[in-house]
Amino acid sequence: MRINSFSDVSLRLLMVLCSLPEDELPTTRELAESVGTPYNHVSKAVLKLRQMGLVEALRGRSGGVRISSEGKQATVGKVLRILDDHGDVAQCQTDMGDCPMAHSCGLRGVLNHAREAFYVSLDEVTIYSLARTTTTGPVPVTLSTSRPD
Numbered sequence: 001m002r003i004n005s006f007s008d009v010s011l012r013l014l015m016v017l018c019s020l021p022e023d024e025l026p027t028t029r030e031l032a033e034s035v036g037t038p039y040n041h042v043s044k045a046v047l048k049l050r051q052m053g054l055v056e057a058l059r060g061r062s063g064g065v066r067i068s069s070e071g072k073q074a075t076v077g078k079v080l081r082i083l084d085d086h087g088d089v090a091q092c093q094t095d096m097g098d099c100p101m102a103h104s105c106g107l108r109g110v111l112n113h114a115r116e117a118f119y120v121s122l123d124e125v126t127i128y129s130l131a132r133t134t135t136t137g138p139v140p141v142t143l144s145t146s147r148p149d
Ligand code: SF4
Pocket: 088, 090, 091, 092, 093, 099, 100, 101, 102, 103, 105, 106, 107, 108, 111
């Protein structure tokens, strides 16, 4: 299994925010530096996390981004179920056409079932708990063009 880049960056942001003291509110630009990701990608991820209720943005001179109480309880499984790709695990349908076995393939369903098991295994893991065991710092990442609305 492999998670998409948007999910990865979002999880990084949540881990960084979970690791900060309550009175430390980084700006989106500071967050972008801390996760080693371009500002515009981080800005989109922060917007999505706000829409999900996992982070809050405070305006003003001392404003910035902070984890919400809901964000402190969010699990990796919950976040991935919303942000990760939901197409087939294998390349069953592509721009080049469908796999010729797509209508009678037993593997397709088994692989998609395995992905659900992957999420289930992460349903008990809170991002907050991970932030206590993770050393945060710049991490290079390249985002794919696919991301959720
Ligand atoms: S063989 Fe099955 S799982 Fe693999 S690409 Fe074709 S339809 Fe999908």
